[in-house]
Amino acid sequence: MPATKLDSAGMMKLKTLGEAALTLQKIHALVERMAVEVKAQRPVGMMPQQIKRVATPLQGQLKGQFSLVADQVAQLILVAGRGGSDQVRLRSLRELVAQLRTMVEIAEAKVREQHAVPIENIG
Numbered sequence: 001m002p003a004t005k006l007d008s009a010g011m012m013k014l015k016t017l018g019e020a021a022l023t024l025q026k027i028h029a030l031v032e033r034m035a036v037e038v039k040a041q042r043p044v045g046m047m048p049q050q051i052k053r054v055a056t057p058l059q060g061q062l063k064g065q066f067s068l069v070a071d072q073v074a075q076l077i078l079v080a081g082r083g084g085s086d087q088v089r090l091r092s093l094r095e096l097v098a099q100l101r102t103m104v105e106i107a108e109a110k111v112r113e114q115h116a117v118p119i120e121n122i123g
Helices: 008-039 047-063 067-081 086-114
Strands: 004-006 116-118
Touching: 004 008, 008 047, 008 086, 047 067, 067 086, 086 116
Parallel strands: none
Antiparallel strands: 004 116
8 A cells, every 4th residue: 555645635634623722622621620510510701601612713624625514513503502301411511522422523534534645755
């Protein structure tokens, strides 16, 4: 199997996905902090707004190249802002974060596959 590298479009997409993965880690940390508060039966306070504040730029960043992932981020923003029981909201947020992680990993694999260019041996 010949060695491959990524073309420039693939590099840009991978950079976008890498930044998205980092932002998703921040969102996951906020969701888990919210889980600690819910478990201790304390009010979650401003955590849903913090999640929305972190996720909104992520949606805009992904919208141009990865619209399905961006739609899932939009759903996460909606769930974070929804009223109702904190336990139900927390469960939904955890599921959405897990789905987003999977979607980002799949998108990275597809980009590596679709934008691979064989390296030509010189000599």
